[in-house]
Amino acid sequence: MSDYINIDSDDKDIIESFKNGNKSAFNYIVLKYQKKIYWLIRKFVLDHDDADDITQEVFLKLYKSLFDFRGDSALYTYIYKMAVNYSLNHIKKHKVQLTQMKDIDSEVYKLKSNETNSDDIFDNKINSIIIKEAIMKLPEQQRAVFNLRFYEEMPYDEIAEILGTSVGGLKANYFHAFKKIQSYLNEKKNKIK
Amino acid sequence: MGKEFKTDELLENLPDYINGKIEDVDLKNAINHELTVNQGFKNEFDSLNKALKNINRFAFAEPPVNYFNNLLPQINDKINAESNIFNFKKSFSAIWKFALPVTAVILMFIGYETFINNNEYINNFKSDSQVVLKNDNSGKIENDGNIYKDTDANGNLEPTEPENNDNFISNMTKSFYPRQTDTDKNKITDAEENNNIAIDISENASDEDVFFSNEEEPNIEQEFEKLNSEEQNKILNEIKNSKF
Numbered sequence: 001m002s003d004y005i006n007i008d009s010d011d012k013d014i015i016e017s018f019k020n021g022n023k024s025a026f027n028y029i030v031l032k033y034q035k036k037i038y039w040l041i042r043k044f045v046l047d048h049d050d051a052d053d054i055t056q057e058v059f060l061k062l063y064k065s066l067f068d069f070r071g072d073s074a075l076y077t078y079i080y081k082m083a084v085n086y087s088l089n090h091i092k093k094h095k096v097q098l099t100q101m102k103d104i105d106s107e108v109y110k111l112k113s114n115e116t117n118s119d120d121i122f123d124n125k126i127n128s129i130i131i132k133e134a135i136m137k138l139p140e141q142q143r144a145v146f147n148l149r150f151y152e153e154m155p156y157d158e159i160a161e162i163l164g165t166s167v168g169g170l171k172a173n174y175f176h177a178f179k180k181i182q183s184y185l186n187e188k189k190n191k192i193k
Numbered sequence: 194m195g196k197e198f199k200t201d202e203l204l205e206n207l208p209d210y211i212n213g214k215i216e217d218v219d220l221k222n223a224i225n226h227e228l229t230v231n232q233g234f235k236n237e238f239d240s241l242n243k244a245l246k247n248i249n250r251f252a253f254a255e256p257p258v259n260y261f262n263n264l265l266p267q268i269n270d271k272i273n274a275e276s277n278i279f280n281f282k283k284s285f286s287a288i289w290k291f292a293l294p295v296t297a298v299i300l301m302f303i304g305y306e307t308f309i310n311n312n313e314y315i316n317n318f319k320s321d322s323q324v325v326l327k328n329d330n331s332g333k334i335e336n337d338g339n340i341y342k343d344t345d346a347n348g349n350l351e352p353t354e355p356e357n358n359d360n361f362i363s364n365m366t367k368s369f370y371p372r373q374t375d376t377d378k379n380k381i382t383d384a385e386e387n388n389n390i391a392i393d394i395s396e397n398a399s400d401e402d403v404f405f406s407n408e409e410e411p412n413i414e415q416e417f418e419k420l421n422s423e424e425q426n427k428i429l430n431e432i433k434n435s436k437f
């Protein structure tokens with residue numbers, strides 16, 4: 001079995017091969033999921049270096065725990081769960097919100113005083129910065145639901161499995177996340193004008 | 194007839210409706226209907242739609258070129274580093290498992306040896322100090338060996354058991370004389386010849402030498418036996434009076 005696996009092989013086959021002693025089977029898992037996991041984490045922590053660190057931590061953790069993986073849930077759900085938990089822990093631990101917030105405010109005013117920007121570029125940059133800030137201001141649960149539903153386009157039952165909650169309430173979280181982002185955008189744009 | 198939905202339920206589904214993620218036809222129809230009849234619901238829809246457009250304009254900067262090509266080797270490096278640490282810890286714990294009981298045994302052995310040595314020292318000290326001379330009111334000299342029981346009219350010691358006399362003298366000389374070199378022996382002999390006190394502890398003798406003498410002193414006994422009873426009593430009185 002282990003001789004025939006490749007990056008397109010079923011997750012179960014890759015895991016079985018790994019458990020049978022083919023350690024290089026793990027490389028296929030990394031290659032298969034690295035982009036998805038990186039971008040998922042990146043949307044949580046926003047910064048590339050943080051996302052890089054957490055991505056590596058997640059795969060390292062996966063390597064250690066893969067032998068004990070029983071397959072009760074799909075592998076990608078298992079990895080996503082780890083990625084979300086690591087990201088949320090990172091945010092809590094490093095208080096990303098507060099530090100990034102200062103950076104964004106200074107960036108907004110820097111951009112505003114830069115007259116060489118055309119209106120469109122200016123609007124786009126301002127917009128992206130304010131949206132970043134708005135996402136960072138979301139409460140933990142809403143942020144997780146927003147990222148998983150909006151960016152990852154996951155069904156609610158999978159989001160519930162990853163976050164360890166029930167499906168009911170996730171739609172409400174998603175709706176309120178949008179509302180908060182929109183109201184924050186309006187508030188910031190009015191300040192800048 | 195389609196399912197009925199509350200307005201709150203329809204509101205919560207608005208983001209998915211805007212993103213085109215709703216597959217339930219009844220739900221989709223219910224939202225479409227609500228948008229035509231409920232202005233507040235329509236305003237909410239417009240607001241969310243605007244937010245969605247804004248969010249879609251926002252893009253994350255791409256990671257460095259070749260980032261994903263280098264990610265796997267970096268992860269493998271970390272795994273190898275962790276494995277090395279794990280192996281080191283494993284071998285260290287194995288060594289520790291062996292070393293801990295061995296160290297405990299060694300410490301117990303050292304403790305035991307020290308305890309035994311101390312006991313021997315104390316026992317030696319006690320046995321060497323057993324000859325404690327006490328002069329009671331009846332004029333009897335007592336000691337643990339009961340070698341001398343009586344004194345004469347002058348208060349001098351009288352051996353009651355002649356066969357033990359040798360032992361007593363031997364004990365006394367062992368107790369009071371250090372190990373002697375030839376020079377020391379000569380000194381003692383000279384002192385005796387000059388009628389000086391027989392106890393002549395060498396200046397070079399250590400405390401241990403004083404309290405733990407060995408078996409190399411036969412001459413003193415012989416010399417003592419050669420003395421007449423008056424001289425012997427004199428020496429014994431000297432010893433008695435010394436209260437050593």
